[in-house]
Amino acid sequence: HTLLIKPANLPLAVASCTLMIELIHLAANWKHIKLSKRTIIHIPSLGFSLSQRLHLRRFDILQNIQIGRIFDVRDENVEVIYICPLRLGEDVLQYYNSLLTCDETVEGADTSTTQASPGNRHFVILTPEAVDHFPTHNMCLSTLLKYSPRTLRRIKNLIQGKQAYIVGGVGHMDDLAVADELDVPILGPEPAVQQLYSTKSGGRRIFAAAKVDAPPGQGDIYSLAQLHEKLGELMTLNITVERWHFRMNQQRGDHVTAYCDVCHLSCYKWALQRYRYFGPDLWSSEWMQEFVLSRYLNEIPEWLAQYAQPAKTSSYPSWSCFLKTFLRQGGVVEACPPSQSVTHLTVDLLLEPGGEVTMLSCGDQLPGSCQLKAIGAIVPQTCVHPETLHSICMSVGQACLQHLIVGYVSVGLATFVDRHTAEQKVLGIDLDVAYSDQLAMTQMMLMTTGGTLNCHAGSLEVQMSIRKTSCAVKVHLLTYFLITFQQKKGTVFAFYDSHERCRIGMITVSEDLQGALVTFAQNLSFIHQEISPSAMEGENNFKELIKNIEDVLQIINQNKNQLDDETTA
Incomplete structure (x- = not known):
């Protein structure tokens, strides 16, 4: 040969x-x-x-x-x-x-x-x-x-x-x-291997190999007929799912996602009634689903054309624009987690060439304009039990190594409480085979605090010195801004260019989550006032982020009050 x-x-x-x-x-x-x-x-x-x-x-x-x-x-x-x-x-x-x-x-x-x-x-x-x-x-x-x-x-x-x-x-x-x-x-892996498994479809393959739960879905969608057929099958099998996401294979940003709500499907109420009448056991049989599937397949094309929406219309103004790119590069159809309260977190792993898997950073994502976009992270994460998170990450890391992936990997997870069983569910959402921005910011935080992040234990430990130390530096941010970091608490900024300053990073450190978030919001408010005079036309996400932080703080206060009431009782 x-x-x-x-x-x-x-x-x-x-x-x-x-x-x-x-x-x-x-x-x-x-x-x-x-x-x-x-x-x-x-x-x-x-x-x-x-x-x-x-x-x-x-x-x-x-x-x-x-x-x-x-x-x-x-x-x-x-x-x-x-x-x-x-x-x-x-x-x-x-x-x-x-x-x-x-x-x-x-x-x-x-x-x-x-x-x-x-x-x-x-x-x-x-x-x-x-x-x-x-x-x-x-x-x-x-x-x-x-x-x-x-x-x-x-x-x-x-x-x-x-x-x-x-x-x-x-x-x-x-x-x-x-x-x-x-x-x-x-x-790191060969570029072709990295590009294959950094896609949404590639990430689902890794989660499957690791035996880590992922949302019901289907990857490697490249044609309109395939999209309609697989979506119909998924909707029939998972009839209680209320929203479906369409995610392009490329990584990074909320503009690669669209969604559609099944409540707009004319036959959905009828299908749901049949499901409730026969129950989950009978519904799992093929003959029971066949008629519903045929109704879905007839209505899905018009349903998508009328009601599917890109998550970020500034990038894709309409579903047809989004769909054209989605089919060209491929993507996945996935169920939206069945909860109004879903927390996303990202874990950074180092897959050592010798075969060891190490957790380097873990943070709860701070959402932006929608749950699909993260504009910050809370380190260390608190939404998943550290032992559970460690077990999931070790499984994903070993699956990556078996697929010839070494180096740095970011694992995106979503967690929520199942409303039927009251148990916490953790789903694999994203896999990014690269060194992450979150990890770079974590290194900056660890350097300025002298702290140690123990992802396995879910703790950030900072050794306080007996003598008081302080560090203060000045930077020019339209006006002079004094950045202080005393006794391992305070604010540090990351600057990425010297001229436009259109993007900055900010780290706030406090003894508790509430203190860090309050400082973060106060800093944003101050900067917003300094750089946004009434006559100035421009865009920033400060107001949006401040509102999100206020929502998180409200939840923290509610949980704290509830805990105090239970303790008093």
Whole structure:
């Protein structure tokens, strides 16, 4: 037999083989590597397709959300080379240096993009020179680095004689080209494997392999006929589900989701009456469902056309626009969890090449305009028992390893109380095979507090020093803003660019959840007043987020009052 390979496929085949050899080397030496001095080359590249990248505004800032990765230097054995997708001004660089000097164990940083600063530095921020030549092309960061020979030479000099590896973002073939040029391994799967399992359909396959419950649904939908047929079958089998979600395979954002409520289906009341009359046991038989299925299939096309709605109409103004993209890239149909009170949480895992699974971060998601969008996280999570969460994450992690996924993975879960059994249900919702923005912010929080996050126990422990210490730095945010962090409590900001400041991160730390949320809301209110004069036209999500925080605080107060009443009784 003869195996024919087209010449165009040869570089990919060679690169994949090289990556596999490097992963085998990492696996064999990982125990030694993670306990020794090592250099992490962090490239927060978003290797989306060209059409996706071109539709993202301020793509360079989006690729810089993980700048908190520099705070990995709190481990004295770790040096970080952070590849930055834009040039940062001295104000931002001095800000991060000031935060680092709050910890006496960490030395200053080399933030030069062209030459090294004297002394032994723990982290370096480098901006590829290609960012100046392709400012409007929305190239992913690994591609920009590939075409930046001076920066590549600089990295080679910095890692000479050291143990080093690359941690990337959303996978792209140019990740392999950069790794090959630097002759260092990538802590992550092959880009094709990463892209396959980071989809909504791929995530469902991993949850199934891990035996973790997921919402009733069907993945790999690519045609209209398939959508109608599978949706009809799912609606018949799960007749009490009141809302169905349609989620594009691509990750990130609420704009990739649409929904439709079954109450608008004309035959739904009739079908529900039949279900209640015959009961769940008889309903499970095929002959009982056949007639209802045929009625559903007749009505589903018109029902979707009239009542299906994109979650974010600014991205897709109508169902027809959403459907066109959904079918082109594929997606899943999933049942909305049957509860008015659903909490979402995200857990960050490290899947070590040696086969170990470690939980690095866990946070309850702070919802935005709808439950489908998260604009913050509460760390550590409190909605799922730590032992239950640990068991789920270990199962998902092992399933990932069996599918050749190593490196960083984020697991998205939804939890609610079943109204029939009064038991808590935990469902697997999303799987993102990449280093996450949440994890970068967690590293920043741990650095500034000197704390330890124990995800297995569900606790954040901070050692309070006997002597009082304080750290205060100034940054320019239209007006001067004083950021203080005293006695391990307070507020810290993350800045991602020096000019537009259209996106910022904020961390508030308190002894309890209520205190952290109150501080968070007060800060948002103050910033909103400073940057939003009456004559100014612009968009922000501050009011929306403040309202959501107020709702959470109201629930906390209700639960506290109820607990006090029960204790008094």
